[in-house]
Amino acid sequence: MTFSIGRRILLGFLAVTVVIVALGLYALAQIGAVRDTADAIVRRDMAVLRQLDELGNEARDLGLLRRNAVIAMLTQALPQARPARADDNPAAWRQTAAQVDSRLATIAQLAGEYRTTARSAERVASWDQIAAAAGEVQNAFRDVRTLSEAQFAAIAKQDVAAVEARNDEITRLQGPFLGGIKNLRTLLDGGMVLGQRAAQDVYERSRLSIYLTLAAAVLLASLVTWLISRAGVRPLATVMRHVERAGDGDLSGQL
Numbered sequence: 001m002t003f004s005i006g007r008r009i010l011l012g013f014l015a016v017t018v019v020i021v022a023l024g025l026y027a028l029a030q031i032g033a034v035r036d037t038a039d040a041i042v043r044r045d046m047a048v049l050r051q052l053d054e055l056g057n058e059a060r061d062l063g064l065l066r067r068n069a070v071i072a073m074l075t076q077a078l079p080q081a082r083p084a085r086a087d088d089n090p091a092a093w094r095q096t097a098a099q100v101d102s103r104l105a106t107i108a109q110l111a112g113e114y115r116t117t118a119r120s121a122e123r124v125a126s127w128d129q130i131a132a133a134a135g136e137v138q139n140a141f142r143d144v145r146t147l148s149e150a151q152f153a154a155i156a157k158q159d160v161a162a163v164e165a166r167n168d169e170i171t172r173l174q175g176p177f178l179g180g181i182k183n184l185r186t187l188l189d190g191g192m193v194l195g196q197r198a199a200q201d202v203y204e205r206s207r208l209s210i211y212l213t214l215a216a217a218v219l220l221a222s223l224v225t226w227l228i229s230r231a232g233v234r235p236l237a238t239v240m241r242h243v244e245r246a247g248d249g250d251l252s253g254q255l
Contacts, residue, residue, distance in 0.1 A: 015224045023217045030206035037119060037202045041195035044114045045188065048130070051107050052185050058100045059181055063174070065093040066148055070163060073155045090152045097145050104141065107184070108134040119198040126191035133187055137180035144173045 069089035108131045115127035147170050154162035 016221050019217045019220050019224075023213055026213055027210050030210055034199070034203050034206050038199045040117075041119070041199055044110075045192045045195055048107060048110055048114075048188055051103055051110070052181070052188060055100060055103050055107070055181055056185075058096050058103065059178060061096050062093060062100065062148075065089045065096065066151070066170075069093065069152065069155055070167070073158065073163060074160065076158070090155065093148070093152070097141075097148075100141060101138065101145075104134050104138040107131075108138070119202065120194065122194045123191065123198055126187065126194055130184065130187050130191065133180060133184050137177060137184060140173070140176040140180055144170060144177050147173060 066089070072089065111127045111131035111134065115124050115131070118124045118127060147166055151163055151166040151170065154166065
């Protein structure tokens with residue numbers, strides 16, 4: 001089966017068009033991959049960051065509520081104090097404590113989920129560290145919670161000596177708890193830097209692959225152009241030269 005010169009040229013241009021379209025689609029796919037990677041990294045980091053921000057606020061509220069409960073009890077113990085009113089600080093403290101415990105569990109759960117789809121080994125290690133640190137903070141908080149509950153029980157009994165005796169110990173136990181929250185934030189900051197680096201690596205790989213694909217497309221287009229020249233342009237030039245010679249009266253040539 002043979003093709004005319006015009007059809008050969010048309011097929012050549014069609015091949016070049018297909019290559020250009022394929023290159024464009026590949027470039028769009030790579031851009032989409034970079035965007036999806038960056039979005040996933042930012043979405044995960046921000047989800048944990050929001051949890052840590054709320055955790056910090058709740059930890060502060062715990063201290064304020066316990067302090068207010070102690071102050072209210074000590075005030076009522078004074079000789080000239082007014083009759084005691086119902087104190088809602090212990091109930092609010094218990095509600096906030098439940099939220100803190102739940103939030104720490106959520107952070108550990110999110111870190112465990114995110115490590116399975118992390119883009120690099122460094123990100124996997126970072127999420128593992130965050131999950132382990134969240135577990136340590138949770139253990140430290142349980143100690144604080146247990147001793148605080150004992151203090152609230154002493155407050156309910158109006159046992160001033162027992163209340164004051166537990167203040168120093170609670171303060172000591174709060175050190176690992178609050179320090180652990182700060183450490184979680186530091187670990188997340190480091191993970192966010194690794195996430196930015198991972199997104200940059202994906203971008204660099206995508207850009208390199210696009211350059212290589214572009215180079216391959218140029219080589220293929222050059223090959224197609226050469227084939228068009230060989231299969232179409234050169235025979236057409238031969239025909240035109242024969243026509244010119246025939247016009248001059250030279251009929252000795254053959255196609």
